[in-house]
Amino acid sequence: MRIYVKNMVCHRCILAVEQILQKLNYTVVDIQLGKVEIQEQLDDKALEQLRQQVEAIGFELLDDKERQLVAQIKSLLIRLLQSEHWTLETPLSSYLAEQVNRDYLYLTQLFSQIESTTIEQYFIQLKIERVKELLTYGELTLKEITFRLNYSSVAHLSAQFKKITGMTPTAFKQVMPHHRTQIDLL
Known part of the structure; x- marks a missing residue:
């Protein structure tokens, strides 16, 4: 099951979320900034328990597909900036569109609508x-x-x-x- 988590911005965030998942006895398949893949499928009760645990330490589970996409964009940008020396072969717009497999015009409109700022300003x-x-x-x-x-x-x-x-x-x-x-x- 794939779960999207808002406000994961660093390696310590990944570790904190991973500890919660392990404490709840879930098998982490993959964990990245803003995205977690676990082996188990969670019912509503288990999902609510996980939601409470991550919110207690400042994170938020994202259920809405559009908010998940915005969180994914933010994670991509943060990861890009955290790399030692980054350069893009293509414009940022092309990079993001390729990474999330969506049209950039849609991404920028969605991002602006949800975040009240443009991707570029962010x-x-x-x-x-x-x-x-x-x-x-x-x-x-x-x-x-x-x-x-x-x-x-x-x-x-x-x-x-x-x-x-x-x-x-x-x-x-x-x-x-x-x-x-x-x-x-x-």
């Missing part, structure tokens, strides 16, 4: 949060972050960063611990 928000994370670690220069996140230039990254956050990356570094947003809240 992706920019994710990228900025990733920039904040990398700046906080202090291990990479702004130029290295620019390369890692596939920006065309430091100036482009800085302009986008300032537009979203209201401050430059340098100013952020001076006040950084107080201005990060959890990815699952985007």
